[in-house]
């Protein structure tokens with residue numbers, strides 16, 4: 597029993613990506629599910645038609661059963677949901693047209709057409725799903741009403757045919773409305789989750805990466821470095837005497853200074869560099885493809901830019917300085933150790949009088 601459950605789970609999850617909330621995952625799942633359900637149901641119907649000695653219907657249903665399984669195989673091999681959904685859906689539509697044309701077992705075939713609206717909308721989404729349904733309704737109306745059923749292999753009363761069309765239109769409308777609401781809810785949830793994902797990564801004050809995100813990004817760069825050797829330098833930058841600034845000019849002014857500094861750093865660094873607010877008045881710069889020598893040159897540039905920064909409080913211009921510690925992260929080193937070295941250098945810069953940079957290069 598457990599083995600069967602594991603087998604079915606593996607079957608339904610074939611081809612799913614690790615993007616949990618991706619809508620294409622839903623389509624892949626629908627293809628797997630529908631190919632399984634379609635294969636089993638048409639297989640059973642084929643067996644039933646065979647028992648009833650309706651061999652042509654049994655053959656058609658048997659072929660349909662194989663087609664549904666092929667849809668699953670197609671999706672497994674090609675990972676192309678557009679192809680596999682079209683393959684499954686259009687073969688289903690052809691089967692339904694055949695059931696309407698032939699009447700199926702005891703003229704009950706048309707009852708199956710009501711599975712098309714939800715399946716078409718699940719597989720093709722609102723717009724194409726509605727088009728599929730309208731085309732289908734036009735085709736079966738033509739087959740049923742043309743010259744009073746001359747194209748049919750069976751007979752239906754006029755009332756049966758009109759009610760079939762009305763009820764089909766009703767199911768299509770309700771399924772479309774459901775798909776519309778589902779899609780809106782999905783889009784809303786997606787936007788919300790993207791927004792929160794971003795908020796979880798950013799420091800709300802400076803809009804720079806926060807410490808957690810910086811560590812994740814640093815881990816990514818470190819893994820890249822292990823595959824393709826490159827220099828990575830780290831700069832820990834701390835605002836000098838920031839407590840004094842807060843105490844003298846107020847916390848709000850302190851916040852403004854941090855925002856201005858963040859902008860200044862963003863202008864100084866390259867796009868591939870990662871600037872993060874490491875905590876409080878401390879920033880961490882992650883510099884891929886940067887040697888210690890280049891990181892020192894950059895630190896000098898930052899000192900220059902910060903020196904020229906105009907932090908206005910009322911009519912007074914406040915001058916800010918920063919201290920920095922630089923280290924290099926090597927492929928064999930632990931991230932934690934490289935940050936600790938930068939931290940020690942920063943401490944040295946502070947005790948040596950601030951407004952300067954200490955780097956492992958000098959050791």
Ligand SMILES: Nc1nc2c(ncn2[C@@H]2O[C@H](COP(=O)(O)OP(=O)(O)OP(=O)(O)O)[C@@H](O)[C@H]2O)c(=O)[nH]1
Pocket residue numbers: 801834835836837838839840842846847848849850851854875876877946950
């Ligand atoms: N305005 C503001 N202040 C902050 C923020 N985060 C931390 N601080 C303040 O930053 C100050 C840091 O003070 P200290 O750690 O003593 O360092 P410092 O005064 O900069 O002295 P040195 O680092 O030795 O030059 C503290 O007063 C914190 O309250 C923030 O988001 N906004």
